[in-house]
Amino acid sequence: MRDVARGRSGRSDRDKLAPKAVIGRVSLYLRQLEAFQERGMTTISSSRLGTTLGVNDAQVRKDLAYFGQFGCPGIGYRIDELIVVLRGILGIDREWSMALIGLGNLGQALLKYRGFRGRGFRIVALFDNDPSKIGKVFESMTVAPLDSLAETTRSLDLEMAILCVPADAAQHAADIVVSSGITGILNFAPTPLVLPDRVNVVGVDLSVQLEHLAYKVHNSQIAGSIALEDSASSFRPTSTSLE
Amino acid sequence: MRDVARGRSGRSDRDKLAPKAVIGRVSLYLRQLEAFQERGMTTISSSRLGTTLGVNDAQVRKDLAYFGQFGCPGIGYRIDELIVVLRGILGIDREWSMALIGLGNLGQALLKYRGFRGRGFRIVALFDNDPSKIGKVFESMTVAPLDSLAETTRSLDLEMAILCVPADAAQHAADIVVSSGITGILNFAPTPLVLPDRVNVVGVDLSVQLEHLAYKVHNSQIAGSIALEDSASSFRPTSTSLE
DNA sequence: TAGATTGTTAATCGATTAACAATC
DNA sequence: TAGATTGTTAATCGATTAACAATC
Numbered sequence: 001m002r003d004v005a006r007g008r009s010g011r012s013d014r015d016k017l018a019p020k021a022v023i024g025r026v027s028l029y030l031r032q033l034e035a036f037q038e039r040g041m042t043t044i045s046s047s048r049l050g051t052t053l054g055v056n057d058a059q060v061r062k063d064l065a066y067f068g069q070f071g072c073p074g075i076g077y078r079i080d081e082l083i084v085v086l087r088g089i090l091g092i093d094r095e096w097s098m099a100l101i102g103l104g105n106l107g108q109a110l111l112k113y114r115g116f117r118g119r120g121f122r123i124v125a126l127f128d129n130d131p132s133k134i135g136k137v138f139e140s141m142t143v144a145p146l147d148s149l150a151e152t153t154r155s156l157d158l159e160m161a162i163l164c165v166p167a168d169a170a171q172h173a174a175d176i177v178v179s180s181g182i183t184g185i186l187n188f189a190p191t192p193l194v195l196p197d198r199v200n201v202v203g204v205d206l207s208v209q210l211e212h213l214a215y216k217v218h219n220s221q222i223a224g225s226i227a228l229e230d231s232a233s234s235f236r237p238t239s240t241s242l243e
Numbered sequence: 244m245r246d247v248a249r250g251r252s253g254r255s256d257r258d259k260l261a262p263k264a265v266i267g268r269v270s271l272y273l274r275q276l277e278a279f280q281e282r283g284m285t286t287i288s289s290s291r292l293g294t295t296l297g298v299n300d301a302q303v304r305k306d307l308a309y310f311g312q313f314g315c316p317g318i319g320y321r322i323d324e325l326i327v328v329l330r331g332i333l334g335i336d337r338e339w340s341m342a343l344i345g346l347g348n349l350g351q352a353l354l355k356y357r358g359f360r361g362r363g364f365r366i367v368a369l370f371d372n373d374p375s376k377i378g379k380v381f382e383s384m385t386v387a388p389l390d391s392l393a394e395t396t397r398s399l400d401l402e403m404a405i406l407c408v409p410a411d412a413a414q415h416a417a418d419i420v421v422s423s424g425i426t427g428i429l430n431f432a433p434t435p436l437v438l439p440d441r442v443n444v445v446g447v448d449l450s451v452q453l454e455h456l457a458y459k460v461h462n463s464q465i466a467g468s469i470a471l472e473d474s475a476s477s478f479r480p481t482s483t484s485l486e
Numbered sequence: 487t488a489g490a491t492t493g494t495t496a497a498t499c500g501a502t503t504a505a506c507a508a509t510c
Numbered sequence: 511t512a513g514a515t516t517g518t519t520a521a522t523c524g525a526t527t528a529a530c531a532a533t534c
Contacts, residue, residue: 023458027451031433045491053435058527065493073492074534090454091461109352115433115450121457159460184460186453190274190358192296200459202452207358208270209445210429211333214364215266216443217402217427218334264501288515301503308517316516317510
């Protein structure tokens with residue numbers, strides 16, 4: 001564990017980052033714009049882009065205005081221009097080399113997953129501390145022990161790591177990642193990591209997501225049965241169907 | 244109270260669901276409480292629980308108070324009691340049977356992933372529309388064609404589906420899921436789904452998460468180099484030294 | 487021009503945090 | 511009792527939406 005001093009330390013640079021929610025939506029806008037472009041469209045209004053993604057039109061404009069003025073009043077946004085701009089904002093107008101740490105089921109799957117490569121994220125080195133994994137070859141890369149990470153980070157210019165180790169190994173692995181100089185971690189381990197401020201983490205907690213779904217289904221079942229009781233035979237206007 | 248003509252769609256039931264963020268944190272509280280319990284602790288204060296997870300203590304209390312009064316002033320919360328309560332709230336005090344739809348890399352991985360099973364989520368049937376997948380056996384389950392989903396939903400009492408198909412197949416697959424009577428979808432396909440209100444969806448968009456990380460790293464690198472320039476120029480102008 | 491759509495301000499809505507009486 | 515901690519209200523903070531002048 002490095003300098004834990006969370007909180008009030010020198011955050012001023014960080015404070016300039018756009019709110020989490022904005023960036024998530026920008027990512028969605030970009031993908032949708034690419035889809036529109038493929039269909040041959042050249043301009044798009046905030047209203048149309050928003051409707052497709054379930055986002056208010058004012059929100060689309062505000063999100064984009066956060067980074068500059070990219071639209072033409074009366075016309076909308078030029079799709080090709082906006083795509084270039086958004087890629088630059090997100091920092092995906094280039095390739096990123098990543099380490100994959102932990103080659104259990106999830107790690108192996110993410111390695112094969114095509115979704116990342118198409119967007120410039122390349123897994124170029126594999127690490128694990130399990131002796132039964134070290135030396136194995138996946139996608140023509142050999143799994144190396146975690147303590148060789150620093151060296152490889154230098155030789156291959158790794159900037160991000162995907163952390164797919166069990167919860168009880170996560171903090172230790174993360175410490176090694178940090179000391180190797182990597183400054184971005186995509187954390188799939190279901191545990192909070194304590195890290196220095198300069199290291200960026202995005203957590204993907206599959207159990208939390210699934211439990212959220214269980215909560216919703218569980219509670220809409222309850223709501224549903226109450227509604228049934230309430231209006232025994234009145235046809236429930238099941239609002240929007242597909243469309 | 245139930246059928247207040249609230250705007251466009253009949254959402255009144257849904258409006259009673261706790262905010263997304265609250266549920267996400269409740270899920271984290273539960274996991275942390277289980278960890279505390281394993282270490283033999285019997286009570287916990289909102290302050291201690293919050294600190295461990297990086298959540299404000301007032302927020303912990305408020306989140307829990309959303310569902311009832313579970314604490315003892317001066318003492319804190321009894322861990323074993325709170326665990327039972329939270330499991331009930333989330334609807335994970337029982338088992339959920341799920342369909343896995345799409346057996347590409349990600350689907351296969353999620354099938355093997357241990358994280359779900361331990362929490363009562365069981366994948367009990369596999370579906371795919373790719374002829375090369377149908378009939379194959381994974382974890383002693385045979386992949387069936389998607390159009391047999393409705394039948395299996397009835398026979399096995401499926402309530403949720405994990406959707407792991409490519410983006411361009413997702414809406415069609417989701418329509419079949421919905422028509423089969425399943426009311427919860429964990430969507431890994433990187434595309435928005437258009438679904439009736441009564442169907443619950445939680446989306447897990449790995450590309451969005453990874454792009455968010457890229458954004459953070461990209462921008463903290465910029466911030467970092469500006470900070471370097473700034474401090475360098477304060478006593479060594481025009482220096483371009485790295486490190 | 488008339489219609490469409492932006493960027494932006496003001497209004498609204500929701501979520502987080504501080505503060506504190508109640509209470510164990 | 512004194513110290514600790516809850517549940518909850520009020521204050522703050524942040525995010526979303528409505529509205530509209532500017533402009534293509």
